[in-house]
Amino acid sequence: MSMNGAYLRVRPAELGWALGDSAWAWSLSEAAQDLQEESRPSPAEARHFTTHKTWHLLAFLTRRAGFPVDLVHGEEPAFTDDWGYGPPRLLTPAQVALAADALHRTPYDQLIRGVDPGELTRAEIYPQIWDSPASLEWARDFYTALVAFFGGAASAGDALLVWID
Template sequence: MNGEYLRVTPAELARAVTDPDWAFEYAMEIMEIMETDGSSAVAPSDARQLTTHKAFAAIAFLLQRASFPVDIVHGEQALTSEDWGYGPARYLDADRVKLAAGALADLSFEDLSRDVDPEQMTAAQIYPLLWDEPGALEWVRGWFDPLAPFFGAAAQAGEAMLVWLD
């Protein structure tokens, strides 16, 4: 399971809401392009698509502990009832992306992970259940840190965000 994000313009979001099948095909096309042409190596602020890999559940856990104002891991509005891998896609409109970007810019991973006990994460059964391994939280940092520049660029461009698990 991987957490996935796709930046979309307001026009693309409007089309996605009325035609979720188009949105799925578009998202898969962007992901394929990024995998085949090396654009997965671009800076998060320049990327159209981003993954949090298997760290999505840990990020959700940490953000919930911090009372983060936007559900950036699961999205907030239903896009479709169709399964995009592990459930339906959701989205954040441009206003929620902007709010999330501001909150991410003000949140360091040190603050987010302060006083987190790996045993607490294991007891809560936070996927992928590797919290007793050394460096597990640092692994999460590697997937969390790109979110701020990715959301920041989307907010600056007035974009929305499609969110799903695959």
């Protein structure tokens, strides 16, 4: 079983419900995923997003770059129910805006500049595929989509639930 980074956009009017009832929030996530399978929205319009297995590399790179929020793991506990590999965490609308700005200002080439694949291997970055500098290209498309997803969420004033499943 693989580990995947997941996000759910939560509108301001839904945030109280989502934080007060994790089962309701989980149902919202499942409904968003089902709808997206049918409609295929752009990342900027999507309610649910996944970075698949690139989550750990993106966490490493954004932390290394000094991003102002932890956009891969979230900042604050949302609730205690486990959604895969632990409970989801929250990014408030203000934190989403900070992250979106940092993402927008940081092209992928800048994010990977000076990264040695051996450093990723030593840090045990999941999955263990770091055999050459070209392996860093694996996450480029996911990063591009993540930039658009956060931009859409920030523009709408949405919060995000973030988890690994």
